[in-house]
Amino acid sequence: MPDNSIALIAHLMRRAGFGASRSELEEQAAREYSDVVEGLLDPEAQPDLEEDVLRRYHLDLTYPDGLPIWAGRWVWRMINSSRPLEEKMALFWHHVFATAWYKGEHTPSMISQIDTFRRDGMSDLRTIFMGLAKDPAMNYWLDNCENHADQPNENWGRELLELFSMGVGNYSEFDIKEASRAFTGWTFTQPIPLYPFGHHSSRFEFVAEDHDDTEKTFLSHTGPFNGEDIIDIVADQPATARFIARHLYSFFVADEPQVPAWSIEPPRDPETVDALVNAFEENDGQIVPVLRTLFNSDAFKNARQKRVKSPVELVVGVIKLVGTYKEPDPTEPLPALVGATAVMGQQIMNPPTVEGWHTGHEWIDGGTLNERVNFAVNQFSDSTKPGIQELLSRVEGTLTPSDLVDRCLELLGPLEVGDQTRSALQSYADDIGEINRDSEQAREDHTDDIVRLLQCIVASREYQFA
Amino acid sequence: MTGNGNGSQPVLVVVQLSGGNDFMNTVIPYTNSTYYDSRPTVAIPHEKVLPFTDTLAFHPNMGPFKELYDQGMVAIVQGIGYPDSNRSHFRGMDIWHTCEPHVVATVGWVAKALNTLDPEGSNPLTGINFGVGLPRAMAMPGVPVTSVSNLDNYGLMTGIGAAEQRDRALDIFKRMYAPAIGSGPVMEYLSQTGNDVLAGADMIAVAPQQYESTIEYAATPIAQALRDVARVHTAGLGTRIFYTAHGGYDVHANENPAQPTLLGDLSAAISDFFADLREHDADDNVAMLVFTEFGRRVRDNGSGTDHGSGGGAFILGKNVNGGLYAEYPSLAQDQLANGEDLPHTIDFRGIYGTMLEQWLHIDPQPIVGGVYEQIGPFK
Numbered sequence: 038m039p040d041n042s043i044a045l046i047a048h049l050m051r052r053a054g055f056g057a058s059r060s061e062l063e064e065q066a067a068r069e070y071s072d073v074v075e076g077l078l079d080p081e082a083q084p085d086l087e088e089d090v091l092r093r094y095h096l097d098l099t100y101p102d103g104l105p106i107w108a109g110r111w112v113w114r115m116i117n118s119s120r121p122l123e124e125k126m127a128l129f130w131h132h133v134f135a136t137a138w139y140k141g142e143h144t145p146s147m148i149s150q151i152d153t154f155r156r157d158g159m160s161d162l163r164t165i166f167m168g169l170a171k172d173p174a175m176n177y178w179l180d181n182c183e184n185h186a187d188q189p190n191e192n193w194g195r196e197l198l199e200l201f202s203m204g205v206g207n208y209s210e211f212d213i214k215e216a217s218r219a220f221t222g223w224t225f226t227q228p229i230p231l232y233p234f235g236h237h238s239s240r241f242e243f244v245a246e247d248h249d250d251t252e253k254t255f256l257s258h259t260g261p262f263n264g265e266d267i268i269d270i271v272a273d274q275p276a277t278a279r280f281i282a283r284h285l286y287s288f289f290v291a292d293e294p295q296v297p298a299w300s301i302e303p304p305r306d307p308e309t310v311d312a313l314v315n316a317f318e319e320n321d322g323q324i325v326p327v328l329r330t331l332f333n334s335d336a337f338k339n340a341r342q343k344r345v346k347s348p349v350e351l352v353v354g355v356i357k358l359v360g361t362y363k364e365p366d367p368t369e370p371l372p373a374l375v376g377a378t379a380v381m382g383q384q385i386m387n388p389p390t391v392e393g394w395h396t397g398h399e400w401i402d403g404g405t406l407n408e409r410v411n412f413a414v415n416q417f418s419d420s421t422k423p424g425i426q427e428l429l430s431r432v433e434g435t436l437t438p439s440d441l442v443d444r445c446l447e448l449l450g451p452l453e454v455g456d457q458t459r460s461a462l463q464s465y466a467d468d469i470g471e472i473n474r475d476s477e478q479a480r481e482d483h484t485d486d487i488v489r490l491l492q493c494i495v496a497s498r499e500y501q502f503a
Numbered sequence: 504m505t506g507n508g509n510g511s512q513p514v515l516v517v518v519q520l521s522g523g524n525d526f527m528n529t530v531i532p533y534t535n536s537t538y539y540d541s542r543p544t545v546a547i548p549h550e551k552v553l554p555f556t557d558t559l560a561f562h563p564n565m566g567p568f569k570e571l572y573d574q575g576m577v578a579i580v581q582g583i584g585y586p587d588s589n590r591s592h593f594r595g596m597d598i599w600h601t602c603e604p605h606v607v608a609t610v611g612w613v614a615k616a617l618n619t620l621d622p623e624g625s626n627p628l629t630g631i632n633f634g635v636g637l638p639r640a641m642a643m644p645g646v647p648v649t650s651v652s653n654l655d656n657y658g659l660m661t662g663i664g665a666a667e668q669r670d671r672a673l674d675i676f677k678r679m680y681a682p683a684i685g686s687g688p689v690m691e692y693l694s695q696t697g698n699d700v701l702a703g704a705d706m707i708a709v710a711p712q713q714y715e716s717t718i719e720y721a722a723t724p725i726a727q728a729l730r731d732v733a734r735v736h737t738a739g740l741g742t743r744i745f746y747t748a749h750g751g752y753d754v755h756a757n758e759n760p761a762q763p764t765l766l767g768d769l770s771a772a773i774s775d776f777f778a779d780l781r782e783h784d785a786d787d788n789v790a791m792l793v794f795t796e797f798g799r800r801v802r803d804n805g806s807g808t809d810h811g812s813g814g815g816a817f818i819l820g821k822n823v824n825g826g827l828y829a830e831y832p833s834l835a836q837d838q839l840a841n842g843e844d845l846p847h848t849i850d851f852r853g854i855y856g857t858m859l860e861q862w863l864h865i866d867p868q869p870i871v872g873g874v875y876e877q878i879g880p881f882k
Contacts, residue, residue, distance in 0.1 A: 140594065292689075345689065380636040389597075389639070390607040398689045403627060403700045404637040404650035406693070407659060410676075415662035455686060461678035465671070489668060493675045496660065498693045 042066045044451045046073060048341045051503050052289050053077045053332060054121025056354035059427050059448060074332045078325050080120035080159065094365035101145040102236050104138050108386045109371025111151060112378075115353045116362050126158035126324070127151055128349065129288050131385065133281075134169055134201055135393030136178045138386050145238040146174035146225075147386045162281065162322035163272040166202065170264055171241035173225035179391065182224040184217060186249040191217040196391055197271065205300040207276035208256060215253040219262040222248030272322055275314070282313035282327070289331055291343040292397035309336040342453060342502040345400050348381035350503055351409055355416045355495065358449070360424025380408045401501070413495035420488045429480070432487055435473045438466035445490050454499045465490055513788050513862050516732055516745045517613065518725075519638065520769070520795035522753030523592060525762055525808055526815035526845065527801065530579060530831075533560040537801075537834040545758045545803040559831070564763045568770030571777065575825035578818040578880035580854055582832040584847025588797055588812035588840065592753065595796035600640035602852050602871045612855055613744055614643030615870045616863065620743050627703035628740045633728045633747040641746060647696075649703040654731045655711050658704030677701060710738040718779040725749040726772035733779045736789065743863070752795060758807035769793075773819065790820035790862050790881075792854070798845045801834055812840040813847035816854060818880045828878040850875045 046066045050057040054077070057065070065073050076082070091113060092098045097106045115124045131154060138147045153168045169175055170193075176182055179193040194217030198208045224247075227239030253262045258270055271277055283304055287293035290309065294302050304310045312334060313327050320326040331337055346354065352374055356362050362369050378385065382405045388394055401409075417425065428448045436444060442462045446452045454462070469486045473479050494500060528545060532538045533552045552560035553569050561569045571577050585604050588595065601608035613630060621629040624647045632641055632650040641648045651657045659676055663669040680697035683690065714734040720726040728747040735742055749769055754761045773791070780786035798814030813832045829849035832838070840846040853875035856867035861881050868874060 139592070376635075389609060392607070395609070398692050399644065401693060401696055402637065402642070402644075403647050403696055403703065404632070406696050407650070407700050410659050411661060414660055414672075418662045455683060455690070457681050457683055458679045461675045464678070465675050468671075489663070489672065492660070492663065493672055493679070496672070496676055497679045498690060498697065501693060 042070070043447075044341070045070055045338060047450060048338070049073060049077075049332060050121070051350070051354065052125075052337075052344075053328075054125055055115050055350060056357045058357060058360060058424055059431060071333060074329065077122040077332070078159075078329055080123040083119040085120070086114055086118050091365045094367055095371065100236070101148055101238070104144055104147070104386060105372035105375050107144055107148050108375040108384070111385060112349070112353060112374045113362065113365075113371055115349070116356055122328070123155055123159065127155040128385075129285070130154040130158050130165065131388075132288060132393050132396075133284050134175065135388040135391055136172075136174050137388050137390075141174070141177050143174070143177070143236070143239070145236055146172075146177070149238060150174040151386065159324045159328070161272075161324060162277065162317070163268060165324075166197075166268045166272050167265070169201065170197070170220070170223065170268055173227070173239040173241060176223065176225050176241070181220055184221050184223070186221045186247050189214070189217045189221055189249070193217070193220060197267075200296065200391060202271045202280060203274055203276040204280040204296075207274070207280075212255055215255040215262075216267045218249045218251075219253055219255065219267045220264045222246075223264050275318070278314045278317035278322070279310070282310050282317065285313060285327065285331060286310055287396070290337050290340045292345060295395050295397075295399070296392060306336055309334055342499060344503045345397050345501055346503040347394070347396060347400060348378040348383035348405070348409070349385060351381065351501075352378050352412065354503075355413050358424050358428075359416050359422045360427065361416075361422055363423075377408070377412050381405045381412070406501075409501065410496045413500065414492045417488060417492045417495055420484050425488065425491075428491065429484060429487060433474050435471065435475075437471050438463060438469060441466045441469065441472065441487070441490065445487065445494055449491060449494050449500070452494065452497075452499055454497060458497050458499055462490065462493060465493060511788055512743065513790065513864070514736060514743055514745070515858055515863060516729075516789060516791040517640070517747075518729075518769075518773075518791060518793045519596075519640075519746070519748040520752050520765075520793065521592075521596070521748050521750040522795070523595070523797045523799055523810055524752040524765075524795035524814060525754060525758065526795075526798040526813070528758070528762060529562055529565070529766060530581070530815055531560045531562065532558060532831065532834065534558050535834055541801045541834070542803040542808075544805055545808060556827070559827075562763060562766050564767035565770040567774035568766075571774060571819060572825060576777070576819055576821065576823055577825050578823050578878070579827050580816040580818065580849065580878065581827060581829045582813045582845065582848030583794070583816045583829070583851050583854060584797065584813040584840075584845075584849075585851055586847075588844065588847070590797065590810035590812070590841075590844075592796060592810070597639060599794065599796050599851060600638060602855065609639065610643045611638065611640035612870050613638075613640040613746060614646045614648065616859055616865060617641070617648065617744060618643060618646050619865045619870070620863070624699075626741045627699040628706055628735070628742050630744045631707075631735060631742050631746070633731045633745070638746060638748065647699045647703070649700075649707065651707065651731065654707070654734060657707060659700060673701070706740050707735060707738075710735045710740065713738050716779050716782060718775050718782065720775050720779075721768065721771055723768040723772060725768050726775060729772045729776040730779070733776055733783075733785075736780070737783045737785050754799070754807040755804065755809055756806040758803070761807075777819070777821075786821045790818060790822065790858065792858055793817040793819070794851070794854075800843050801839060801845060802843060811844035813845035816851070818854075818858070822882050823880050824882055828880060849878070853877050 043066045047062050118124050150172050157164050157168045180190050181193040184190040195213045222244040224242050225239045226242045227237050250261050316327040316330040432444050472483045531552050539546050551563045554560040598604045600611045602612050617630040627647040627649050630648045635652045637650045660669050660672045663672050680694050682694045720730045732745045794816040795814050799808035799811040832845040852871040855871050856875050857877040859865050859867035
């Protein structure tokens with residue numbers, strides 16, 4: 038069995054962040070688990086990333102134009118932020134409130150939406166939904182700019198209830214109509230389509246003369262509601278707490294079925310979801326107490342390798358392990374990482390539909406498995422990378438083939454593997470034989486062997502799980 | 504090597520022109536004054552076009568394509584499109600990929616066809632995409648599809664350079680992914696998928712080894728992709744649908760020379776592809792469908808053309824009855840879609856239906872989601 042405290046901290050860092058280098062893990066494992074959780078829950082205590090240098094090296098970041106470089110800037114933040122949970126929560130909300138670049142091809146509004154998720158992502162449900170309702174990218178994506186007093190458009194009103202907050206079965210078609218009327222006149226200032234307007238940022242605008250200020254009845258509340266009132270009511274619904282709790286469970290603990298199945302399939306672990314719902318209700322919809330409950334729960338601690346890694350988690354996790362992309366460097370192009378996640382089925386800031394990505398085993402098909410395996414294997418091919426050096430320096434002393442397999446599995450996770458993987462790796466190590474790592478010469482002699490063993494491990498089925 | 508080992512089983516090659524090819528500058532209404540009046544910047548001068556009827560001409564760079572047309576191998580589908588075009592590339596391409604114009608779907612029409620052709624998913628090479636990333640047209644849970652970005656270096660663990668070391672790593676991979684009873688459905692699914700990838704890569708590896716040809720394809724991406732199709736098709740690995748994309752057709756600005764270069768590359772590549780198949784006596788059972796997600800506006804914008812609606816598609820092959828199908832959309836102002844786009848005169852789902860029913864001999868209805876007007880382009 039792998040060293041338990043390191044294994045648990047590594048699990049926490051994979052889920053609440055994007056993984057960690059070996060030395061970071063060792064540092065964290067010297068502290069109490071619950072203290073590490075508290076540290077993650079208080080991102081403001083850590084310095085934010087300085088982006089000035091990044092911009093100096095990637096001049097295309099001086100202008101909010103191309104998607105790949107701006108998505109790449111987000112990946113760079115995931116790799117390097119000392120506030121990993123802040124970035125992870127931004128990704129969480131991006132999964133739930135899936136908005137895609139492709140409709141308006143308007144990069145500034147997508148950047149600003151993700152920045153909002155990063156800023157508000159750990160606040161409270163009301164703040165988060167209000168930010169979403171006033172977000173220009175979302176407004177255009179779901180046509181609320183076409184939602185007029187004399188001609189309501191229900192796209193936003195419907196998805197707010199169905200996909201973003203309460204879930205099917207907790208409201209009526211009439212509620213959708215009434216909510217939609219309340220959001221009439223909620224639009225944005227800059228016409229978003231790229232042609233012929235160009236890339237300018239847009240901002241929320243309320244057009245009073247296009248707003249239907251008559252009485253509405255929404256979820257048994259009645260009044261001349263505006264959008265703010267709808268958000269207040271939605272954020273307060275037990276169904277909303279339950280819906281977001283289930284999303285949190287699926288994102289952080291273990292894969293749930295896809296969202297459309299939720300109205301017919303109960304949660305796999307109703308007890309844990311209930312605990313999260315209670316935390317929401319006792320804390321007025323605040324996110325941090327819910328995350329505290331989640332990360333300290335036994336269900337979470339026992340959920341190692343119970344979720345298929347999303348492409349972003351796989352790519353960023355591998356990069357953090359091999360220790361590249363730490364400083365802005367023109368030879369390490371950021372769009373390359375975005376491209377890598379895209380061919381694995383996840384182009385961030387550009388999800389396929391408003392339902393977001395299908396997760397779990399649906400990340401995997403022949404093409405994407407090939408990409409996942411080859412990406413990880415390729416990243417581990419150059420033993421001079423700092424992270425790989427760090428791993429190699431921890432393979433010490435005299436090791437039998439079995440010791441060597443244990444050590445490498447420990448260093449790459451720690452990863453628990455099934456019998457087949459174990460015996461396949463063992464047969465590889467048997468060919469190497471017993472090694473002694475005490476002299477410099479011996480270290481050099483076996484570097485390639487060990488690196489190839491690491492490559493086999495990151496190609497395994499088990500490594501596909503977070 | 505002659506023949507292709509697939510017997511008489513029909514093979515479909517789909518070529519996607521990404522970005523929205525400008526149909527009016529591909530098949531040019533060269534006697535229509537509206538064409539010239541609407542396009543002061545990008546219209547192709549009357550004296551340069553390659554006429555093939557009294558009213559229509561190919562773009563001057565499409566010489567090899569016109570030769571195929573003159574041999575009777577090219578069916579031109581004029582005015583292809585779908586109702587209420589929304590002009591978005593991505594949404595437009597999704598609609599073409601899923602046959603669902605009104606709801607967002609994630610299962611592709613090619614994948615559904617593959618599922619009909621090989622319901623057990625017994626051959627991972629029944630459908631092959633050449634390119635980076637799988638198009639949604641080929642996506643469907645449980646349908647194994649092979650996606651090849653580099654045929655000469657396709658497969659797992661290709662980052663391990665030394666052949667001996669890579670073989671050893673592949674052996675470990677195979678053992679790590681061996682089916683394990685009781686490991687749970689997701690682990691079992693991963694095992695199955697890993698083995699499909701291994702099997703597909705093993706099978707496809709023979710294609711570059713066996714292939715010989717006198718045809719010298721250009722170094723362009725589309726020519727190399729079609730050469731890969733030819734290499735795998737002539738190896739007789741049982742592939743029924745090939746897919747590849749040719750990008751760059753989104754010509755808002757500097758349409759000339761961007762589009763002419765692409766059309767030149769495309770027509771040379773297609774011509775070389777069919778010559779290659781002929782040389783291998785492997786052209787009897789191949790039909791190609793060339794499509795794009797939409798046509799462009801009738802009027803130019805002073806530099807290029809913006810996103811429009813109706814466009815054009817092509818069906819090519821030895822068994823094709825060449826000629827014009829459906830109607831060239833009217834350029835009359837009162838006929839235009841959205842007041843400025845070429846309208847469509849035939850629904851793309853009818854053209855998919857034509858290929859599925861008349862070429863692959865499978866029922867198109869569950870794949871394209873209904874009954875749509877077909878054309879009769881095959882002998």
